Amino acid sequence: MSAINDPFLTRTPRIELAIAGKPYVPGGTLVVYVAVTLGRDASVHRTEDDGATWQHMGYPATNELGLLGTQKVGLFPGDQASTHFSMAVDPSDPRRVYVGGDRQPHNIMPTASGTTDYSGRLLTALASPGPTMEWTPLVGVGAGGTSPHADSRFITFDAVGNLLEGDDGGIYRLTSPTQPSIRKWRSLNGDLRVNELYSAAWDSHNDNVIAGTQNVGSVEQITQSIDGTPAVWRDARLIGFFNVDVMTKEGDGGAVAVDARSKPGTAIRYTMGNNLQLFFRRDYAVPTPGVVPAWLTFGSENGLPNPFGGLHSADTVLMSGFRIVPFELNAELPNRLAIGGNALYESNDFGVSVTITDTPLRGTRIGALAFGGWDTSGTPKVGAVYHARGNEVSMRDDVGMN
Secondary structure, three states: OOOOOOHHHHOOOOEEEEEOOOOOOOOOOOOEEEEEEEOOEEEEEEEOOOOOOOEEOOOOOEEEEEOOEEEEEOOOOOOOOOOOOEEEEOOOOOOEEEEEOOOOOOOOOOOOOOOOOOOOOEEEEEOOOOOOOOOEEOOEOOOOOEOOOOOEEEEEEOOOOOEEEEEOOEEEEEEOOOOOOOOEEEEOOOOOOOOOEEEEEEEOOOOEEEEEEOOEEEEEEOOOOEOOEOOOEEEOEEEEEOOEEEEEOOEEOOOEEEEOOOOOOOEEEEEEOOOHHHEEEEEEOOOOOOOOOEEOOOEOOOOOOOOOOOOOHHHHHHHOOOOOOOEEEOOOOOOOEEEEOOOEEEEOOOOOEOEEEEOOEOOEOOOEEEEOOEOOOOOEOOOOEEEEEOOEEEEEOOOOOO
16 A cells, blocks of 8 residues: 655644445445545545555635635635544445535625535535546535535435435435435434533523524524423524514524613523624513614723724634633623633623723633622622633632732
């Protein structure tokens, strides 16, 4: 067996293997595919002779329109090759391979795959004698306008040749995967309601639960379970008017919280998306208010229109990507917030303005928070804070105490 000559292997990559169910040539050896990753890209190789020779199938990518014109974007626009990478060989044709990555490059305009959201990113190619292989989308325009959830974990084939994919949104099936004109994705989740929660909160005013999930947004209960009838849930809205959702957001839901005490007759719900740009506050007089939420922008203390001007310079990374940001409402006065990044932030006005109250320590972000409470005699300690950074816990007994 000869070594694969690929510069991607000079780093420590993730490697995926896929073996064809039958040889390309009757009586020959089985075809083996090897894919390695580097950054946002994957490099795919195949062998038909037990590794004596390797054919490079190039780099699965699409030509996306960007600020600098058309540019190639690889399999992992979300930089998650370490966890979201899959590969399978077509059982009816060992020359065809399928690969899955993390998500689409953007959700503002149609991608090269024809999608307008951060849905699944899957591509396919057919091995040919020449050095250049054409990788084509297996979603959007390449699948009848359909696509599975983002973040592929595993792909395989069922007994009748349909492609099955497991991802962070469940299980999906692509029928007729070799026929672009008729193939389509369909969810196989049915009534399976498995999810992973980062957090949950109780809205005592509306008698409902909200929760922040891993990868499928923030969700809220709008009806309760009565006499065995399942409760109805929905995506917690980002923007809505008169009970009509205009835009919702998936991705990670992160932390959630409810303040049902500060405003009589109203519950204030807080949801955090993947980062600080998706931190929202909404007033819920009823479970489905149809109101425009407030965007918590970390404005400057001087009141100038400088969104997120109150952030410490070490926390600009919290503005993008997948970064779960912990926050807590004060146990005694819930109009006050504590938010954890590299620095610790506090707000006394529902998040309208923030103040840095603890600066970064040794480059470790805050992972957990507790804010406000009472001493053993029942005396309120409104300014008490506990926060954890790695294996260290820091505390402030009350305002003015270190």
